[in-house]
Amino acid sequence: MQIVQGEKDRTFFETLKEDCSTEIKKSKFLPKDLWETYSAFSNTNGGTIYLGIKENSPKNIILGVENPRKVIDDFIVTCRNPSKVNYDNSNEENITLINIDGKTILQIDIEEAPLSKKPVFCGGNIENSFIRKGSADLKMTNDELRATFRNAKPDMDSLSAPNTSLDDLDSPTINRYRKKFNQQYPNRFESLSDTDFLIRIGAIYLQKNNTYAIKRGTLLFLGKYQSIKKVYPHFHLDYFNRISGQNRWDDRIASDEFYDFEMNVYNFFNIVWEKFLNSFNSPFALDENLERSNPRAIEVSLREALVNCLAHADYEQSYPSIKIEIHNGVYIFENPGQLLIPINQFTQGGESRPRNEMLMSFFRNCGFSERQGFGGQQIFGTSLKWKFRTPKIETDLEKTRLSIWTVKFADSYPDLTEKEILIINYLTNYPNPKAKKEIQEATELSEYHTKQTLDSLCKKEIIKRVGKSVATKYTITRSNQELLTLTKEALNILAKQL
Structure with a gap:
């Protein structure tokens, strides 16, 4: 179990939103509906459950949980009770206590279950098998259940x-x-x-x-x-x-x-x-x-x-x-x-x-x-x-x-302007982020057009900003798959040079 303290996380939790891998629950104790999310994350791609946060607009309210140790113990004990859930997907190393102004948020990371253990269901009833779609936990249809069994074998x-x-x-x-x-x-x-x-x-x-x-x-x-x-x-x-x-x-x-x-x-x-x-x-x-x-x-x-x-x-x-x-x-x-x-x-x-x-x-x-x-x-x-x-x-x-x-990367987006293509072609040649001044000098665009084009590409999520204020740099938005491929290729090149 990890214990994290610090004021720096407040903004993160106040602006946190539910999605396909994030669930927020205001309960100060172990809520009964947690197990539907536990099933859904286990059957889909995994996810994180946060206890002690109430969704609110414009900012979430940090309530904290009461007696965190008891909540953790109850969670682990229930995971090992086959009448509650058919697969123990708990791991105390995946539980984090976060202290914000004396209030404790409980973060529980749920890993995707192995194919051979799916479907993960609750209440001793296979009909209580859930999957995650968007921010919702949905009961599996009969077709989805059959597909899960075929995946297992x-x-x-x-x-x-x-x-x-x-x-x-x-x-x-x-x-x-x-x-x-x-x-x-x-x-x-x-x-x-x-x-x-x-x-x-x-x-x-x-x-x-x-x-x-x-x-x-x-x-x-x-x-x-x-x-x-x-x-x-x-x-x-x-x-x-x-x-x-x-x-x-x-x-x-x-x-x-x-x-x-x-x-x-x-x-x-x-x-x-x-x-x-x-x-x-x-x-x-x-x-x-x-x-x-x-x-x-x-x-x-x-x-x-x-x-x-x-x-x-x-x-x-x-x-x-x-x-x-x-x-x-x-x-x-x-x-x-x-x-x-x-x-x-x-x-x-x-x-x-x-x-x-x-x-x-x-x-x-x-x-x-x-x-x-x-x-x-x-x-x-x-x-x-x-x-x-x-x-x-x-x-x-x-x-x-x-x-x-x-x-090439730029050519895969048919509606880009010439200035956007110019900047993308420059950034794709460099794995490390580049500052606006470096981009401006390399592309020979004016300061105004460089800023305007970078803002446009960020809005389209083709590139992203790294760092803040004067330390801001720009790089191509890459998936985890692409980053892993780039890393492996770099290691291969390094190995050949040694």
């Missing part, structure tokens, strides 16, 4: 698909896959029949009744569209090309349209990937020697994102469906289901937890995926090296959305 695509047989697999798709497989592993399995080949790679297996069990991932990857729909009623794949910027798309591929081939995951991947390759006609950035760098790194990055989108999707979820979009300078990948590892771990690499291991195995066997667990690192590292705008990844219980830009 991924790799469901390795189970057999019910009421299916070899007839539900598409022979032309299998042939195309085998050709690609043979390029990766020549002279391995060319002599095998399709059935023996699928057995050999673990896609199907022979049951005791001498019938073949088709794994769910195999059906998704190589199956006939209508057969897939029988097992996965919500199966839907969408691709949109919106490069022209018009309201209507320029090109679209949808799994529910009529084609002369079966629309399964493998065929969709190949079609979309071919369209990606065709979209690379526009020139990429030049390197520091004014030579065009090898664009393969960008291709690998986008291919990893496409593979991840298809292999990490929750195909049992009713909404949203898989959607791939190309806009002018940005590729967007959206799939149903939550990312099963922390975002920071995804960006740094080293850990892999695909939702559909069977699908990922199909992709890896053909060389469509790089080292396992390093796809995110490839995506973020490539953008950093090419000085593109840093990718953005968002994930919650419903979906995961990854945006990858193939243009």
Whole structure:
């Protein structure tokens, strides 16, 4: 437990507002409704509960808690009572006592629970499972509960698909896959029949009744569209090309349209990937020697994102469906289901937890995926090296959305003025904040235009101020993901120099 004293925190608490990770409670004791927030933070992204503050306008009122030690003991004891909450998410190191004018505020930091322990519920009733949305604690719907259980036990695509047989697999798709497989592993399995080949790679297996069990991932990857729909009623794949910027798309591929081939995951991947390759006609950035760098790194990055989108999707979820979009300078990948590892771990690499291991195995066997667990690192590292705008990844219980830009940071904002672009291009070249005078001298803008442009960019939250008064400096607004990537790249450069 930490004890913090000092007047300097008063303004922070007086202006504190509730949001997706902050809860304020005026109770001087341990309030009964705390456990709904405890459940919500545990089931979402974690958060902080403050006891002893009353929300008020224009300033919150600091009330403090009575007998803080007893409140802490009651909290810890209740966390360990399975009739109250099903998972003990307490840690005394995450509890802080803050003294303001003799009044004690209790700060309780709640960490996100491991996927295997979700849903965290209260009152001994799983229907009392909550998630955090905005500043509200909301009861989980039945769909959200089912999604939570699936997150706790991924790799469901390795189970057999019910009421299916070899007839539900598409022979032309299998042939195309085998050709690609043979390029990766020549002279391995060319002599095998399709059935023996699928057995050999673990896609199907022979049951005791001498019938073949088709794994769910195999059906998704190589199956006939209508057969897939029988097992996965919500199966839907969408691709949109919106490069022209018009309201209507320029090109679209949808799994529910009529084609002369079966629309399964493998065929969709190949079609979309071919369209990606065709979209690379526009020139990429030049390197520091004014030579065009090898664009393969960008291709690998986008291919990893496409593979991840298809292999990490929750195909049992009713909404949203898989959607791939190309806009002018940005590729967007959206799939149903939550990312099963922390975002920071995804960006740094080293850990892999695909939702559909069977699908990922199909992709890896053909060389469509790089080292396992390093796809995110490839995506973020490539953008950093090419000085593109840093990718953005968002994930919650419903979906995961990854945006990858193939243009410089300033070019990713189409409505910027020339002066704004000038300042952004200067700041993106320097990881450390810069003073207004430094920016003015580098850009050769007048003092008036420099101040006006900096204020405009701060208002748009593209850059931010660091420090106060004469010590004020400016820097690009960066996410935690981007800061971690920059730090790791700096360490790599330092290691090479040693």
